[in-house]
Amino acid sequence: MENIISIKDVTYTYPESKVSAINKLSLDIHRNEWLSIVGKNGSGKSTLAKLIDGLIESESGRIIVDGQEVNEQNIWNIRSKIGIVFQNPDHQFVGATVEDDVAFGLENQGMPRDEMVKQVDEALAMVDMQEYKTRDPQSLSGGQKQRVAIAGVLATKPSIIIMDESTSMLDPNGRRTVLNLVKQLRKQQDMTIISITHDIEETELSERIVVLKSGEVVQEADPKSIYNMGSELIKYGLEEPFSNQVASLLRDELKLPKGYLNEEELIQNIWKLSSKM
Amino acid sequence: MNKLILGRYLPGDSIIYRLDPRGKFLITFYFIGIVFLANNVVSYGFLLLFVLFSVYISKINLGFFIKGLRPMLWLILFTVLLQLFFTPSNDPIWHWGIFTLSTDGMRIASYIFIRFVLIIFISTLLTLTTTPIEISDSIESILKPLKVIKFPVTQVALMLSIALRFVPLLIDETTKIMDAQRARGVDFGEGGLMHRIKSFVPILIPLFVSSFSIAYDLAIAMESRGYKDGEGRSKYRVLSWSRRDNIALAVMILITIILLFIRSY
Numbered sequence: 341m342e343n344i345i346s347i348k349d350v351t352y353t354y355p356e357s358k359v360s361a362i363n364k365l366s367l368d369i370h371r372n373e374w375l376s377i378v379g380k381n382g383s384g385k386s387t388l389a390k391l392i393d394g395l396i397e398s399e400s401g402r403i404i405v406d407g408q409e410v411n412e413q414n415i416w417n418i419r420s421k422i423g424i425v426f427q428n429p430d431h432q433f434v435g436a437t438v439e440d441d442v443a444f445g446l447e448n449q450g451m452p453r454d455e456m457v458k459q460v461d462e463a464l465a466m467v468d469m470q471e472y473k474t475r476d477p478q479s480l481s482g483g484q485k486q487r488v489a490i491a492g493v494l495a496t497k498p499s500i501i502i503m504d505e506s507t508s509m510l511d512p513n514g515r516r517t518v519l520n521l522v523k524q525l526r527k528q529q530d531m532t533i534i535s536i537t538h539d540i541e542e543t544e545l546s547e548r549i550v551v552l553k554s555g556e557v558v559q560e561a562d563p564k565s566i567y568n569m570g571s572e573l574i575k576y577g578l579e580e581p582f583s584n585q586v587a588s589l590l591r592d593e594l595k596l597p598k599g600y601l602n603e604e605e606l607i608q609n610i611w612k613l614s615s616k617m
Numbered sequence: 618m619n620k621l622i623l624g625r626y627l628p629g630d631s632i633i634y635r636l637d638p639r640g641k642f643l644i645t646f647y648f649i650g651i652v653f654l655a656n657n658v659v660s661y662g663f664l665l666l667f668v669l670f671s672v673y674i675s676k677i678n679l680g681f682f683i684k685g686l687r688p689m690l691w692l693i694l695f696t697v698l699l700q701l702f703f704t705p706s707n708d709p710i711w712h713w714g715i716f717t718l719s720t721d722g723m724r725i726a727s728y729i730f731i732r733f734v735l736i737i738f739i740s741t742l743l744t745l746t747t748t749p750i751e752i753s754d755s756i757e758s759i760l761k762p763l764k765v766i767k768f769p770v771t772q773v774a775l776m777l778s779i780a781l782r783f784v785p786l787l788i789d790e791t792t793k794i795m796d797a798q799r800a801r802g803v804d805f806g807e808g809g810l811m812h813r814i815k816s817f818v819p820i821l822i823p824l825f826v827s828s829f830s831i832a833y834d835l836a837i838a839m840e841s842r843g844y845k846d847g848e849g850r851s852k853y854r855v856l857s858w859s860r861r862d863n864i865a866l867a868v869m870i871l872i873t874i875i876l877l878f879i880r881s882y
Contacts, residue, residue, distance in 0.1 A: 393841050416843065424841045431831050432838035436750040436782045443853035448843040450851045460853070478785040492842065 343404075344500060344532050345369040345392060350401030352387060352555075361387040363555035364401070374526060374533040376543035376563075379552035380577030385536045386427075388552070389504045392534075393422050406499065420449065423493030425506040429485035433477045438469065438488050441477060445496040463495035464488075467521060483514025490518065494525065500532045507542065519545060540567075540578050544602070551576050567600035627745045632861065633675040638751035639758055640862040644869055645743040651873055652735050660879045661731050667872060668738050677745055685741035686734065693733045700726040749781040754856060771850070779835070787828065794823050 345368070352362040361384045369375055377385050390396045392403060394415040403410040405418045423445075426432050435441030439460050446456045464470045467487040477485060486506060493501060503522070507515040523545055526533050535546060543549050549566045551559035553576055559566060566573070567581050570588065574580075580588075583603045587596055594613050601609065633641075655661045672682060686693070703715075704722030711718040744752075757774035764770050795805065798819045805816050 390837070395837055395840060416845065419841060419843050422841070424838075426834065426838055426841075428834060430786060431834035433782065434779065434835070434839055434842075434844075436748070436778060440750070440853060444839075444844075445842040447850045447853055448845070450849050452851060453853065453855060456851065456853055476785070477782075478789070496843070 342371045343368045344371040344373075344406055345534075346404045347388075347392070348402045348404075350391060350398045350403060352391060352396065352398050354387075359554070361555050362391065362398070365552075365555060365557060366401075367550060367557060367560075369532065369534065372526070372530055372532055373548065374523075374535065374546040376546040376549045377534065377536045377552060378538060378540065378543060378549060378576075378578060380538065383552040383577070384555035385538075385552055386504055387555075389424060389502045389534070389536055392502065393424055394418060420496065421498055422500045422502060423496060423498035424502045424504055425486070425489050425493055427505040427508055429482065429489050429506075429509070430477075432489055433485070436476065437473070438464070438475050438477060438480075439473045441488060442492045442495050445492055449496065459495050463491040466494055466525065467491045481514075483510050483517060486510060486514065486518055487521070490521065497529075498531070500534065502534045502536070504536045505538070507537070508539070515542070538578070540573070540581050544581070551578070553577075564600050570600075626748050627677060627681065629676060629746065631674060631676040631746075633671065633742065633746045635861065636746075636865055637755075637856055637858050637862045638747050639755040639856060640858070640865055641743055641747055642752065642755040642759065644865060645739055647869060648739050649736050651876060652732055654873075654876050654880055655728075655732075656880050659882075660876055661728060663875065663879060664735055664872075665731060668735050668742075671742060672738065675742060675746055677742075681745060682738050682741050686737055689733065689737055693730065696733070697726045697730050700729050749784075750778055750854070751856075753777040753781055754854060758856065771848070772846075783828075783831070786831070787824070790827055791820065791824055794820050794827075 347365060347367045347369075350362055350365050351360055353360045361382075363384075365384075365388070377388065379385050387396070391398055392405065392410070394410045398410075406421055408414040408418055410418055433441050434444045442460045442463050443456055446459055451459070461470065464473060467490055469484065469487050469491060472480060472484065472488075477488065480488065486509075489506070501522070507518055510518065519542065522533060522535075525531065533546075535542065537543065543563055543566075546563060549559070549561060549563055550557055551566070558576060559569075567584060570580060570584060581600070581602075583601055583606045587601050587606055590596060590610070594610065596606075596609055652664060655664055672679060701722050702718060704717065704719060704725055706717060706719030706721045709717045709719045747755075753774060756777060757770060760768065760770045760773070799805070803816055803819055805820075806813060808816075
């Protein structure tokens with residue numbers, strides 16, 4: 341598989357801190373992959389996102405995005421390929437109305453107005469927010485704000501979307517809607533998704549999970565193998581998926597198969613057992 | 618805080634709403650200028666009629682405009698009373714110590730009162746019918762000539778629109794902080810002056826801190842969306858100047874001519 345982002349031996353230390361937030365980290369991200377980055381607070385997840393976008397500059401190492409190295413000359417080129425949806429929707433709105441905000445990225449590219457109007461409409465249609473076009477962002481709910489933030493990123497047609505804990509402020513319903521939307525868009529537009537989270541349930545949709553701890557990659561595998569680690573996950577500050585917790589409570593009594601079972605598989609297993617009784 | 622009518626926008630759709638905001642902005646300032654041309658009963662009456670007519674065609678309830686007067690009430694009362702009792706006259710109706718009441722004083726006081734009403738009504742009309750963002754757009758296009766002297770017009774306009782966009786957010790934030798501090802026993806608006814001032818410290822400090830953190834987050838978000846320095850950007854929002862804006866300007870010229878005529882009459 342082709343790498344869209346490759347990170348080699350990158351180190352970054354915040355000016356006010358003694359410990360490196362990112363410590364000799366190397367990671368390859370493939371084209372069209374859905375990658376989840378998980379880890380405790382302060383494990384360096386968000387710092388990594390900022391490094392990839394060139395919002396902060398690494399001390400050592402190299403980051404290559406779509407064939408271009410992240411540096412002074414390439415930075416705007418690279419930023420036009422990456423869209424980041426941040427954690428707090430309230431803090432990332434620039435526009436006074438929904439449409440203004442979605443248009444912000446396009447205005448920065450100097451796109452002519454007729455084209456912009458079309459793109460903004462398209463992007464809002466993708467997140468199903470057309471009817472809120474002229475609304476003031478303050479009057480929207482959290483999930484709607486997040487959808488507008490995503491529309492703002494989609495309008496610029498990036499090839500990589502980084503979701504930096506962008507569902508952490510949503511209720512379960514809003515989270516599901518946003519994730520399904522991203523899933524669908526990835527298929528349609530052939531995008532690479534990097535999702536940063538500390539919620540293990542959210543990683544189920546991804547193809548690969550990278551676990552960070554104190555700025556280093558400590559685990560890297562597909563979701564099933566990560567979930568198979570069971571209670572060992574706690575070491576990295578992660579919780580076991582809910583179905584795992586249920587399975588481990590029932591395992592001895594019901595003789596469930598070993599390893600990770602998702603909700604559906606767990607239900608099937610319990611169903612089979614109860615029909616045998 | 619919700620009682621403040623000054624600077625608030627009321628959604629609506631009348632001819633005044635459909636005027637170009639640049640024109641409205643300039644007309645409002647021009648009108649405030651020509652209010653000072655009025656010097657007799659007829660000219661003040663004429664201007665008052667014009668303002669009331671504008672309020673009428675804006676289809677906004679007069680009550681909103683009267684509410685707009687409220688925050689200025691003390692200033693109006695103070696100025697009017699000062700004019701009423703301290704206008705020197707040879708033929709006073711009533712005289713006591715330093716206070717003099719005369720017909721001249723009464724006339725000037727009522728002129729001042731009408732002048733206040735005119736200025737406040739017309740500026741309330743501007744803010745009620747124009748969204749803050751339209752106002753900042755018009756300021757940008759009015760300031761555009763200043764680019765010649767290297768004044769950073771686009772940056773100032775962006776700053777202005779971000780500031781406007783953050784007003785409701787910061788009001789929400791303030792209410793939240795006040796409630797949180799109240800829950801912990803801070804009493805706002807009680808006790809002596811010093812005590813009241815002190816009780817605002819637990820609001821102001823968190824508010825400043827959160828404003829800084831919002832500003833940081835926003836700057837990062839803007840940069841990640843490709844914002845460089847305001848140059849080479851296109852504009853999504855466009856203002857369009859139409860025939861009715863020309864008519865509005867013509868009306869203003871007509872009013873000036875009539876006013877100059879009445880004034881010297």
